[in-house]
Amino acid sequence: MHIHWFKYSSPQTFYPLAGKMIPWFAALAVLLTIAGLYVSFAIAPTDFQQGEAYRIIFVHVPAAWMSMFIYIVMAGWAALGLGFNARLSAMMAQALAPTGAIFTLLALVTGSLWGKPMWGAWWVWDARLTSELILLFLYLGFMALQSSIDDPRRADRAGALLALVGVVNVPIIYFSVKWWNTLHQGSTINMGVAPKMAMTMLLGMLLMALAFWMYSIAVALMRVRCIMLERERSTDWVKALSTGGQA
Amino acid sequence: MQWASWSAFFNMGGYAFYVWFSFGLTALCLIWEVLALRKRSQQALRLSQLLAQD
Amino acid sequence: MNTRKTNAKTNAWTSAWLTVLKRDLLLALRRRSDIATTLFFFVIVSSLFPLGIGPEAAVLSSIAPGVLWVAALLAGMISLSRLFAADFTDGTLEQMLLAPQPLAWLVTAKILAHWLVCGLPVVLLAPLIGLQYALPNEALLVLVYSLLLGTPALSLIGAIGAALTLGVRGSGLLVALLVLPLYIPALIFGAGAVAASQHGMSAQAHLSLLAACSLLSLVLAPLATAAALRISVE
Numbered sequence: 001m002h003i004h005w006f007k008y009s010s011p012q013t014f015y016p017l018a019g020k021m022i023p024w025f026a027a028l029a030v031l032l033t034i035a036g037l038y039v040s041f042a043i044a045p046t047d048f049q050q051g052e053a054y055r056i057i058f059v060h061v062p063a064a065w066m067s068m069f070i071y072i073v074m075a076g077w078a079a080l081g082l083g084f085n086a087r088l089s090a091m092m093a094q095a096l097a098p099t100g101a102i103f104t105l106l107a108l109v110t111g112s113l114w115g116k117p118m119w120g121a122w123w124v125w126d127a128r129l130t131s132e133l134i135l136l137f138l139y140l141g142f143m144a145l146q147s148s149i150d151d152p153r154r155a156d157r158a159g160a161l162l163a164l165v166g167v168v169n170v171p172i173i174y175f176s177v178k179w180w181n182t183l184h185q186g187s188t189i190n191m192g193v194a195p196k197m198a199m200t201m202l203l204g205m206l207l208m209a210l211a212f213w214m215y216s217i218a219v220a221l222m223r224v225r226c227i228m229l230e231r232e233r234s235t236d237w238v239k240a241l242s243t244g245g246q247a
Numbered sequence: 248m249q250w251a252s253w254s255a256f257f258n259m260g261g262y263a264f265y266v267w268f269s270f271g272l273t274a275l276c277l278i279w280e281v282l283a284l285r286k287r288s289q290q291a292l293r294l295s296q297l298l299a300q301d
Numbered sequence: 302m303n304t305r306k307t308n309a310k311t312n313a314w315t316s317a318w319l320t321v322l323k324r325d326l327l328l329a330l331r332r333r334s335d336i337a338t339t340l341f342f343f344v345i346v347s348s349l350f351p352l353g354i355g356p357e358a359a360v361l362s363s364i365a366p367g368v369l370w371v372a373a374l375l376a377g378m379i380s381l382s383r384l385f386a387a388d389f390t391d392g393t394l395e396q397m398l399l400a401p402q403p404l405a406w407l408v409t410a411k412i413l414a415h416w417l418v419c420g421l422p423v424v425l426l427a428p429l430i431g432l433q434y435a436l437p438n439e440a441l442l443v444l445v446y447s448l449l450l451g452t453p454a455l456s457l458i459g460a461i462g463a464a465l466t467l468g469v470r471g472s473g474l475l476v477a478l479l480v481l482p483l484y485i486p487a488l489i490f491g492a493g494a495v496a497a498s499q500h501g502m503s504a505q506a507h508l509s510l511l512a513a514c515s516l517l518s519l520v521l522a523p524l525a526t527a528a529a530l531r532i533s534v535e
Binding site: 134137138140141144145148149154157158161162164165166168169172173175176177179180183 | 461465466469470471475478479481482483485486489490493510514517521525528529532533
């Protein structure tokens with residue numbers, strides 16, 4: 001068992017393996033996106049309160065889910081990297097961060113695009129939007145720390161520790177923001193899913209979330225390959241790969 | 248099917264801007280990310296090719 | 302026999318801890334301008350808001366909890382980069398890493414010294430600034446309580462950021478980016494406590510949560526800081 005794991009966790013063997021996996025995840029992402037879009041636009045009924053504008057949840061909610069999920073997965077890779085001193089885990093954590101940040105940004109923008117017609121304002125200090133904003137700060141901090149440390153080993157470990165500190169803090173931050181929100185607003189702005197949501201709406205969100213998930217895996221693998229190439233620039237296997245013309 | 252016609256579909260019950268902007272921006276960001284990563288890996292390969300020639 | 306051994310060990314731990322604390326306080330006393338800078342920063346930031354917003358007492362007292370707490374956050378943060386920097390350059394930090402006592406334990410002494418030098422003066426000065434914001438007496442008292450309970454959490458969490466960015470280029474700004482999001486719960490509960498007392502409500506719940514934040518960071522932050530220092534130094 002151990003031998004296998006170590007074998008696949010070396011960049012030289014993981015690089016082609018990741019290359020073989022990417023098309024499958026990409027294809028799954030495309031298929032699920034098509035199915036998800038079909039359900040969200042063609043099958044899901046019009047919401048009687050929000051009209052057609054509610055269809056934004058089919059990107060907003062999955063993007064918000066992914067933004068949080070990716071942060072947790074990133075912290076998991078970071079913990080593995082710190083605990084077992086595994087380079088590949090740290091690289092995976094680093095590869096996930098920008099994708100997570102993009103989903104966070106998308107959740108924020110689509111949230112405000114949904115908010116404008118529903119609440120009449122582009123931005124409302126709603127607990128969920130505020131938490132997403134703070135999550136974006138956490139992602140940016142992680143990326144800034146890693147990019148400002150030149151030594152890749154130190155950058156990996158410092159970033160991993162920061163991700164762990166962040167993941168411990170996320171529930172506390174979320175709780176405090178919720179607390180703050182109920183104290184200051186008290187009114188019933190329900191960003192959440194409408195109370196009686198049709199099954200098809202849930203299905204649409206689930207399909208889109210799965211599509212985003214597959215997309216994230218494919219993109220993280222693409223990025224981890226880039227990181228490997230950049231870090232191992234002067235090793236023989238990268239040189240052989242680049243002159244052989246096979247990417 | 249929910250829609251009487253294509254124009255009704257594109258109109259999104261008057262919320263066309265919000266709905267299409269959301270989906271369009273999402274698509275744009277995700278496609279941009281993939282393209283940027285392709286470029287990054289090509290550049291990395293080209294650089295190590297140069298290193299290999301030295 | 303066994304107890305004597307444990308006693309000796311405890312004594313060694315205590316004396317090492319006290320040495321670090323004394324040393325840091327002495328160094329801070331020698332460079333008193335550092336303390337003054339932090340305090341001056343706090344005063345100037347909180348004096349800028351009335352100039353930008355206008356002198357109406359009602360408006361000022363309604364923004365006071367948030368403004369004073371944010372000013373305290375920022376004042377605590379600008380001094381963070383000095384927490385380990387001098388020890389890092391003169392090699393003291395490596396000595397601490399090699400010391401028989403756990404690094405996390407010694408780190409608590411350094412954090413306490415930082416809080417005594419940069420946190421406590423802000424806590425003591427805050428009610429004076431609160432007077433400028435037309436805060437009633439009761440709210441002033443809650444302000445002091447909340448800062449007293451909350452600023453240790455700021456120093457503790459800040460130490461993680463300071464340790465992670467040790468010797469990194471642009472570390473001053475980087476610390477802000479890393480640490481400020483983690484300060485949000487303390488800000489919410491701290492400013493919330495003052496606001497609650499202004500509205501005639503009990504600040505008890507806020508203060509308890511703030512104390513919980515401080516206690517939790519007292520348990521976890523030294524461990525994380527020690528790990529971060531090892532990463533940065535090795």
